[in-house]
Amino acid sequence: MVKRDEITALLPEINEIRDMELREKVISVWQEAMESGGWEPDEVAKFPFTLLAENVNVTFIEHVRTVCKMCLAVANVLSEAYGDRVSLDRDTLIAGALLADVGKLLEFERSDDEKGIKFGRMYKYLRHPFTGVGLCWKHKVPEAVMHVVATHSWEGDKFKRRPESIIFHHADFIDFDLARLAGG
Numbered sequence: 001m002v003k004r005d006e007i008t009a010l011l012p013e014i015n016e017i018r019d020m021e022l023r024e025k026v027i028s029v030w031q032e033a034m035e036s037g038g039w040e041p042d043e044v045a046k047f048p049f050t051l052l053a054e055n056v057n058v059t060f061i062e063h064v065r066t067v068c069k070m071c072l073a074v075a076n077v078l079s080e081a082y083g084d085r086v087s088l089d090r091d092t093l094i095a096g097a098l099l100a101d102v103g104k105l106l107e108f109e110r111s112d113d114e115k116g117i118k119f120g121r122m123y124k125y126l127r128h129p130f131t132g133v134g135l136c137w138k139h140k141v142p143e144a145v146m147h148v149v150a151t152h153s154w155e156g157d158k159f160k161r162r163p164e165s166i167i168f169h170h171a172d173f174i175d176f177d178l179a180r181l182a183g184g
Helices: 004-010 012-016 020-037 060-085 090-099 128-138 143-151 163-183
Strands: 108-110 117-119
Touching: 004 012, 004 020, 012 020, 012 060, 012 090, 020 090, 020 128, 060 090, 060 163, 090 128, 090 143, 090 163, 128 143, 143 163
Parallel strands: none
Antiparallel strands: 108 117
């Protein structure tokens, strides 16, 4: 079983979530995703965050942490600039950022090629926003956080995004587009 400490070591930003119950739910989702996907913490720390671009040299964990930090930076700038005129739930933003890609642990599987990873059987049917929401639902993660997970990628383009999802969506694509540019 993947230990709580192993999850918080991979993702220390979890400790930024002030609501202890939400923090524990985020950890539980990560534990189940890793166990269900058959991943060890050291493996998760090494594989690329996307298979949709060539020569990506950003790991899954680097991506999750970087995008979470970008979200917090944007939230801080907006708070400083606009004060109460912009309403953001910091815990929702952090939890959503940390859970948005957790479904990739079910979407990816090991391979024998040089990457060591490929799209798994699940990818034929469901992408990570769907499996991520499923995991979150099972662990009773609040709807506002599940909204970030569900709407962060192109699957959410037809849905009205809440402020936390807007921030995450743009931060996620900044990191994705820059990684794709560097790799190609």
